[in-house]
Amino acid sequence: PGEGPVLTVYSLQPVPKACTSVPVLQQHRIHGTRSRVSTTISRPNSSTLQPNSYDLAVFGGKTVRLVRLHLDVSAVKLAHLEISRPPVELQDWILDIRWLREDKQSLLCVAVAHNGALLLDISSGNALAHCSCLEGCLLYSALLVVHKSWADTVLIGGTVFNQLVLWKPGGxxxxxxxxxxxxxxxxxGVIFSISYLQEKGWLASASDDRSVRVWAIGALGGCGGNCGDLKPTCLRVLFGHQARVFSVCLSPRRVFSAGEDGACLIWDGAGGGTVLRALKGHRAGGIRALAVSPGRDDTGRWVATGGADGGVRLWKVEDDEEEDTVTKTITDLEFSGRGVPKVVCVVEGEAHNTKWSQCRILVCTDQGFVYQYGNGHWELLWRGSPEFQSYCVMETVAVRLKDSISKANLCAVGSLSGVLKVFPISHPQNEIALQSCSGKIHSLIWQQCDQYVYLLASAAEGQVYRWCIDVRFNEMGTVSLRVKCCPAFVLPTCSKRWLTAAVRLPSKSKGALWVCGDRRGSLLLFQEDLDRRGEEEATDCMQANIKGHETDGALQEKEIPEEHKDLTLSPLSCLFGVHGKQGVTSVCEYQGLLYSTGRDGCVRIFRVGEGPLQLEVLRVQRACKGMEWLERSLIESPGDDKKGSTIENKGTEARFVIFGFHASQFVVWDPVKLERLLAVPCGGGHRSWSFWPVHTGVWPGYGALVFIKQGSVLASERPLESTSVSARTWNEGWSLREGIHGRGIGCVCRLGRIWVPNDSTANRAETPGPVRVQIEGQWEIIVTGGEDTSLTVLAVHPNSGSVTVLSIITDHISSVRTVVALTHQDRLKLTSQSQSLSALVISASGRAQLQCYRLQIGWNKRRLAPFCQVVQVAGHRLDEHWERKRNRHKMVKMDPETRYMSMAVVDDNSDAVLVALACSDGAVRLFSVSEVKRQIHLLWETFYHQRCVLSVATCSLKAGKGHRYVLLFSAATDGKIAVWDLTQAASGSSCDAPTPPNPCLSIAAHQSGVNSLAVWPHTQGPLDGGCLVTVSSGGDDGQLMVSTIRVDFLEDRLRTVGVTQDQPQSHLGLHLLSQLSFPSAHAAPVTALKLLRPGLIVTASCDQRVCLWELCSTSINHRGVLCSHVADAAGLAVWEEPVVEDGRTADLGQTLYEYNLYDYYY
Amino acid sequence: MGRSSKDKRDIYYRLAKEEGWRARSAFKLLQLDEEFSLFTGVNRAVDLCAAPGSWSQVLSRKLRGHGEKCEGGEEVKIVAVDLQAMAPLPGVTQIQGDITKVSTAEEIVRHFEGQPADLVVCDGAPDVTGLHDVDEYIQAQLLLAALNITTHVLKPGGTFVAKIFRGKDVTLLYSQLKIFFGGVTCAKPRSSRNSSIEAFVVCQNYHPPEGYVPNMSNPLLDHSYDVDFNQLEGPNRIIVPFLACGDLSAFDSDRTYPLQLDAGKEYQYTPPTQPPISPPYQQACHLRKNNLLSKEDSPSSLGPRQSGDQAQAD
Known part of the structure; x- marks a missing residue:
């Protein structure tokens, strides 16, 4: 596939992976490639010929170029791309290209946009024949049906008038x-894609009108140039896409279509025209490209999709497949016991890693009976006393026994009146009763820690009773339980005051900690032992238990130390209602971090603070849109994960998946790949469900759901099937290339680089995989913000060109337009080779929203990849008061819907960072962002511009005697630049008196909007109490303007004269000295302008040029240009390579990375 | 809230509704006129790709604002050409036709009773694909098609105004326009958003090259880069003067305004002057609204049968 101007070859066997890539077209995007076998060699062990090289005709825009692909037959993984000839430029836009079959020459049939076709000799670049259609209109798409000769060729074009026209260019x-x-x-609507299936005589077209149409056209081309049936009919109109359909492909039994809604639909082509399967996995923005491999009986077909997000995905599709493999069918377990099932739990067998078929399922009914399902049968396990009727809670746990490899399964059952029974599932008659609860038991939670297991029962009035249970085998081979009562937790006073989640953190220094979640949405921290004395006491108590067991040999016993009965524990730290009123659903711990889920659609990643014992939320991860009911998060196990792996990444976030309910389905969602890993059409939010494998905390990539629906016990897998790791892979589709942003990228910011020394890859010899991926050297870390409202943290490896998505942050609710980063790396030497990087990132978006994050980037030695830990520092919205209003849906919001357009860091020396924002409502706003206090404050705003402010920039001036002045520059759509003295704000003194200053100077620079600013002071040093500042600006008018300002430090002068300095106004005198302009620097709006170093600037524009300019005192010199394929460049990040090489990309050896922005309106 | 949010997002959208224009683009032509006095002495005007008709509205109001006749006593004639039908406008003759056809040019001239036009305007934009290189190309082809038909109907010395996307090969378009016109300016009205690559070429003083014969049978192809004439890179590119037009005190199309624009006047929602006429997605939206789109979850539901679709042989 082509990605921009770069062609990449991927090998699909044995593991889909990128092989080799090469840039083919310089300023054009690749719109298509067509291959033919060039040479063949015979296989060693067979008589058949095996192709070993292919000719690829690669086209985009008006350009076509020949590329030869060489394959090493002995090892399929080794491929090599060779470009020998320069590209051939045609007069017209190319829509389709086909090789003329059985032709040893290099003849191509080309269809072009003005409804014309030509026969092109690619080796010479000459057109041998040319023909136009009498219908001379513009085409949006074309398909050539080419056989042996040009004369027989048929062209089908999709016209600007929504028609398909068929004609013969060689006639x-x-x-x-x-x-x-x-x-x-x-x-x-206009037609975007056409596909023809020879063997059926079918034609398919995909359109702007969101439909795919299949036509019975008959035989096309071939000897004599058939034009098909005289009266072709429309066989089927397929409406299923939610937006425009960009691409269509026909196979004998299926129709594949892909569109702007990001779905690839597989239709039953021959039958009723139904959707058999929907392949989803691209980020917003849709699928542009679609390819379907010719099917072979044994292997099925490959479907490859290319998204507007820049991602390439691969899917395996069986031709006879009738159903979606992700969406599971449901099996009824035919519950046959008395009463209506209320609670269901999956119980694993005694052995480690139980298979699904060996699992048992426990169900508690409204009669208070517990039934067990195994081997296809239901049997009554435990009969509850009458108080368990009509209301009953049940929870099971698998306990690894001390001194034994086997496990025991315990079941706890609680009643409306506070009666609580615990029994081993293997010996239900050995039940013990735990009393001391008062009132209804709302929930039961098991927690295994070391050799003990804890049971928590949440009863009335926020009382959470706790027991520590010691489980052992006794001499008779049955399970014995010893119970110790622990002090109860008391939940904060609120409605719905019961516990929903808990996890125990063993901590030697501080005593064990419990992190809990409640139904009110609060996260709570409890400390088990208030002081040392209590801890010792507990240990004594436990020993007494064990001693008692040895002497009397009783099956069960319980001991409730009297002194604990009245002792209760209150939370040390409480994040009240963070998960919203629908409550917390789970809390789990992994490598030092805690993950909670709630029915607010959020996963919160948090930790217990290192200073005072309190909970700190690091960041919030949302699931997909509409998925509000989250149940659990599970750590995603990497494929090569081994037990006992290094814990060097303790405290850093792991990849996780989210379990929850989305509309009528139970879904496992991957928040990084943004795809559904599993979907069970269970009907929607169920109070009781259970998942196998049980309580591993790690998602193995497969599983089965058991749930209760309308009195039936249902399972997503047939219970006798031995689903296991080897049986099937659930992960549908491979991501050959990760998507970056669904829609356009609005801004880009480079954080810095990390170095990977060669020795850290020494153990790579062990890693399987035929393709050696180069990972040594530097990785550039980049943050991008997009129209899809997300921020993406990327690692770019310039040596290999590979791009890895490290993190996706989804807190913004509108398009992210500007992002700044504060790192302290650049204060060190550029050549320092650090393996980690820390940055404070501030991003701003539409709907007047600011977010601040601390990013820690490092190298994961186990996964051999960079990682990124995101800590959410603070967020701010200008219209927060409006969001909090009740009944706001009934009112009309009169305030403007402000977009933040641009941001500049004014100061970061004090404990708060000051940022200035350009706002679409005409204001310049100054905010202080405090990482310590985790707060963002608006300091002041000024509506001086009265027009949309487009850009801001700052400049810090060093005067004599250590004085420092800070200037802010803001520019609006009227082409004027205002200069503000922010020295006082930066020194922190004006925080108490937040009055905006008046501008010191206003410069007319452009006819229309100023899109980008870069400012720097002259380094020649302060000359008699002042200095020169250069302001360069790029405008919508295509102009590059350089204004020089003289700044006088009045304060210094006043001081030398001896005047007291308590004057309220600015201590700076500003004068515009000179203006230099380059009126037609670009033929289109200058969208980005960045300073490479003083005097050297880089501009980017919609005219697809990136220019390098050198500024002297008297002139602007054009130093270099780069033609890019990005039609809509908007953001630019530039940096200089530490080693300056001559003759690289631009003149001076800097590497430019640019990203596109799709933000124009028609 | 849903209705007013678009009013808030786009001030010119709101103003257009309040002033009775069919689209916000009316302000663009008005602001271009402020700068270039496009309508002075114009009796015969053509609006290409006219739907929904806002530029025709401007032509109508401006050219015949104070009665049917202008000073010269000549009758004002306005012709609007579009492929799709649009709601009738008083004083504007509509031609439903293709601008790449000679017959359309002939029909325009017939309406002017054999006289050439004084002014040709074109605010047409293609159906966008979302692929910006493709969209810019198609817009360029639309402009060239408009230029081609203009050469059939415009009087020497006449004016041609058209929408242009300032993209990669815009300099090629400039060089092509300069062959036909004495003065070519790239103008950006203040009502056109800063964030949009859209601009307008104002081509004045039409004088075709010696011996030029208008020809509709071949499309005008875009120029290619030439080492001497118009370079791909470097400073020797043909770049025409840029002019931002419209009063700076006018509303800013990029600014987000509160709904209450001035203290004395209560905000009131105004419905659109002209709702869109049958968009391509009409049927798909109707099916979605009635839950009739094919879905994988409901394999039993049959795809909608085709209705009213037909294929015909030529």
Missing amino acids: EASHNRAPVERRLLGHT
């Missing part, structure tokens, strides 16, 4: 003008 037309042979009407 005997007069004056190279051919008439339309067939015309297909029906689409109500």
